[in-house]
Amino acid sequence: MQFKLVAVEGPIGVGKTSLVERLARRFDANAILEDTSNPFLADFYADRGGSAFQTQLFFLLNRFQQQRALRQTPLFERFTFCDYLFARDKIFAYLNLNDSELVIYEKLYELLAEEIPKPDLVIYLNATTDILQQRIRRRQRDYEKRISNGYLEEVNRAYNHFFFHYRESPLLVINTTEIDFVQREADFEELVRQIQAMKPGIQYFTPLGSGR
Numbered sequence: 319m320q321f322k323l324v325a326v327e328g329p330i331g332v333g334k335t336s337l338v339e340r341l342a343r344r345f346d347a348n349a350i351l352e353d354t355s356n357p358f359l360a361d362f363y364a365d366r367g368g369s370a371f372q373t374q375l376f377f378l379l380n381r382f383q384q385q386r387a388l389r390q391t392p393l394f395e396r397f398t399f400c401d402y403l404f405a406r407d408k409i410f411a412y413l414n415l416n417d418s419e420l421v422i423y424e425k426l427y428e429l430l431a432e433e434i435p436k437p438d439l440v441i442y443l444n445a446t447t448d449i450l451q452q453r454i455r456r457r458q459r460d461y462e463k464r465i466s467n468g469y470l471e472e473v474n475r476a477y478n479h480f481f482f483h484y485r486e487s488p489l490l491v492i493n494t495t496e497i498d499f500v501q502r503e504a505d506f507e508e509l510v511r512q513i514q515a516m517k518p519g520i521q522y523f524t525p526l527g528s529g530r
Contacts, residue, residue: 324408328443331454347397363464
């Protein structure tokens, strides 16, 4: 495969981690999974004052430590799939922080981003908000039970806007509303072929399984 570092992205519940785990097995590659254990997250979803800023900074620093370690270890010499893109942190910052908090956040983000390796390919998974909500309910994480449809819709729109303008790496866009890379082998193998044939620029992937 031509890409050493591949980031898989998409809104909450779209299936990033499941796909990364499967791709890592298929390519005998490293899987870098985001640590979602944030002590402020439950307070954030409960809409407690100040929790948005605490949650955002905790995630930002966790992702930074993980990505910097990736660059500094022999893991980076192998194919690596990661279930997040460092730059997507800004999506949630601009959704959830006020203007004063954003001033501090931006200064810190710019300092940290300089040390983060850029992916050779980004795979953007999207789906309708209704499908995302169904998938979130199926995985039954306690802190996610408080995610409202309104907030999830905002996140979904923000992701679409971000990746509509994304140009930093080759980008493969996949609508996952009617496909299943975990349960349907044909969908997954078709994606593998698409990744291997990927060229610079933006490509949109419509699997054979779409529409079933």
